[in-house]
Structures are given as C-alpha cells and as structure tokens.
Amino acid sequence: MDTLTPGSEAALDFPGLLRYWRGKRGYSQLALSLAAGVSQRHISFLESGRARPSREMVLALAERLGVPLRQRNRLLLAGGFAPAYSEHALASPPMQMVRQAIALILAKQEPYPAAVLDRFWNLVDANTAYRRMLDKLLAGRRPASLDTSGQRINLMLSVFDPNGLWPVIENARQVGRYLLRRVWQELQVQAHDQTAREIFRRIAEWHPDMVGPGGVLLGEDDPADGSPPPVLPVALHAGRFRASLFSTLTTLGIPQDVTSQELRIECFYPADEATRSIFEAMAETPSRTSRP
Template sequence: MGAVAVQEEAFGDLLRSWRQRRRVSQLDLAIEADVSARHISFLETGRARPSREMVMKLAEELEVPLRHRNRLLIAAGFAPVFAERAVRAPEMHVVRQALDTILAGHEPYPALVVDAAWNLVAANPAAGMFMAGVPAELLEEPVNVMRLSLHPEAMGGRLLNLAEVRAHLLHRLRRQAEMSGDGRLAELHDELAAYRYPGVDLNVAHVPGPGDILLPLRIRHGDRVLSMFTTIATFGTPVEVTVSELAIETFWPADDETAAAFR
C-alpha cells in the first residue's frame, strides 16, 4: 500500500488569504509590521522566507486566531507555539474555576459557555429553559447553541420576533465565518439560513422605536413571554487555543415581568 500524500500549505498563500480577509493592502501591512511592501510581496510569492518572529508579528497585526497562527508557523517551517488543551484538562483548572464562578454568579438568569463553533461547553441550571421540549437529536453532543436558537423545533419555534433575531444571528455568524476563516461556521450559517418557518414572514425589517435600546429575544415559555437581551464575554489575554475560542453568553431580563418570572 502506497504512502498517503499530505498536501502542504504554502505560507505565502495563507498570508495573502488573511491579508485579503482583513482587507489590508501589502503597503498597509508593511507599515504596521515595519518592513517594506516589497518584502511582504516576496513573502506572499515565496521569494522570501520569514523568520519565526516575522510570522508572529504579521499574525498579530492581522489579528489571526491562535489556531491559525499555528498553521502559519507550520507552513513557514516552524513548530506551533500555541498549545491546545481540553477544557477538562488539569492545566485548565483556573479557567474552569472562572467559568464556574461566572455561571453560578449569574443565576437565576441563564448563562452558557460556547466554543468557536458555538457548541455548548457549559451552562448554569437556568439555561435549561432553552432545551425544554427540544427533540432529542438536537441535544446530542455536541449541542450547538446557534442551531438550538433557530431550529423550528427548538427556540426558533418559540421566538415571537423570529425574523429580527434570525437576521441578527445569521449576520453575526456570517461575519464570524469571514473573519475567522472557520469553514464550520460557514456550513452552520448555510444550514440555519435554510430553515423554513411556515406562516412566518422572514423579510420583516426591525425599525427601532424611539424608546428602544436593545433588540430583545421575545420567547414564548409556557403561558409567559420572556424578554431578554444578552452580553458576550471572552478571556482578555489568551495564549492557548481553546481559551482563546471560548465565549460566555449571559442572558438578562429586558423587563420587570421577565425578571420576576426568573426570581
């Protein structure tokens, strides 16, 4: 049996891809990296080979995610420098402790942690409301929070302002796919965009009223309507792949009735 050929990635192609994704010219990148535009051109065409320090500098200026910085280093002939561990790894104790504290401290309101693909990593008990009555197949690991949010048999069928929320989430997902270079997000976007909701006009545009501050999620929950908005937090100085991709989404009551229902 013959050996399986492994296709190597060219550093220049990857660099050009990230530069174009960030809509940065060779000249602008050269100025930020304190090199000549000619050198950037030579790196992209393969006529010059970067040092490890130059790879790190360019990746920093282009805000390349840590996972892809490792790919750039490997393509340039260097070993990856950013470790990747499971959330449950012993070395991640301080991270888990921080996440558990935030989740518990946000009760009685829902809070959850997701990874780069919007798969559920952890949640507090209040977040169980989002999974009530959801088909078992949608709760198989990994549970995808975006899929739960828009699937017609999950939250998508309970959102009273589905058109507005759907437009916002799909826009966010598309931008994340473009900025991160993560093909999983592009596939997820296309899947969610294909969902159909009989009798729902998805072309309704949300025009904020004079008293509006945030676009709430208006969710039918039993005989109540819960109105909530969310905040998203990330770790400030990650140098590990998994930590850099974690996000904590916390849900807050948008009116007194919703706050009272959770209390």
C-alpha cells in the first residue's frame, strides 16, 4: 500500500511538497513560473531548498496549482508559516449558514434520498428518504463500516462491505470499479492521512480480486457491456425493495474553511418510473428510520 503515498507528498519539507503538487498538476517549472509571475530560476531554487518562500508566495503557488485548502495549510506549515484557513466543526456557530443551506438541500430533495458526507465519506447527515432506504437495504444488519459509536456509517466502506450494501447492489462490481477509481484518485491527495489509507486497505482486504498488491486496481469495464449509459445507475434489491438510482454530488462554492470545502452532498434520483413510484409511496408511509 506504500505506493499510495508518493515520497515527495509524504515529505514534510516545503520543497518536496511543491515538487509533488507541480508534478501532480502537470506543470513544468517554466509553466508554473509564468503562471505565478516569477522566474523559473526562483521556482527551481524553491524546489531545491536554496530559497525560502514568503507567505504570499506559498499562497500564490497553491492557488495556481489548485491545491485544496487542507493541503494549502500544510504547505504553509512546511514553509514555516501559520495556517491561513480555518477548520470549524459543522455544529459550530461560524458554520450556521452552511448548516442552513445543507438542511434546505436535504429537505428539498424529499421524497428522494440525500446524504451529507465528509472527506472520508462518513455520513454526516441525511434526509428521511435516505434513512428509510438504508433501513430497507440493511434490514437490521450491522455493517462493519459503522464507526466506534455504532451510529455513523462510512458510505464508501458500506458499499464494499460484504455485511453492508455490497450484497444488495445488483451491479456491485460495475459500481465498485467506478468507486474504486474515485477512491484511488482522491487518496492521491490525502494518502498521507492514516484514515484514508485504512479505508483503502479495508476495501482491498474485502475484495482482493479488485485491488492487487501495492494498491493496483484490477479489472476493467467489460466491452461486451456495450456503450455506457450517460450516468451509471445503482441497482438495489433487498427483499421486496427494488430501486435503480443515480446520484449527483454538490459542493459549496468559494469555500474559505477546510470543512466547508470538504463537505459533499450526494443526492439520489430515480433512474426509472418504478423507482420514482417506490420513493413517492415510501414518503406517504410512516416508518421507523435510523440516525446516521
């Protein structure tokens, strides 16, 4: 699994981090110097440690390279500066506007499911339709992907968990291949984080036929499946419950807080009329729902 963490990204020094992000974004030293309005020689000196950046230069380079806010703070710390971006808990007073916006999106999504995820795909909040769906899919089973409190589920782990959602996803391998690619790509940004590495390790342990040694993704889409649809639906079947859904991901615009940038709202929509009817009927039937 060590190949998930490029050596330069794992380094704590500023030169290594700058080389990592420049390479990740596909910039040459010349291209980055032109984008940042400095000489190529200065970029070379920064990457070799022969020059130290100013705080303004760190932020300018991070902006040009599209570095996420959490990693911008890390770049600043590596350069000897204090972090520039706050990281507030969603329940804290400064996040009141964000909470209100999320609550509005969740409510407007009814009678169809919607869930709020953090950067590690932990379920932060969900609307009633999502909780109803989760109850039907798990049918009282307790997936290993629940956190230590036994209340909050990790949505990504639950998809691959043999005791979670994997058995009730009819096209699990097709969905799994797509999600694994997404997980692998996102882990390249935060692979140094032990939690992120543990998520990938557990998926690889459950599905060694999909993840090989060193984090190599195995298997490709079957050409016999024909042309792919515009969006990949998730086909769910648990007992009498059968549904076909696709989803969208919403993020907050112009975030200035680490938590705000990392929150994602996944909204699910019916992929056929039968699914639409199911969720509309469920909304009219009171039922016991679980808390995320």
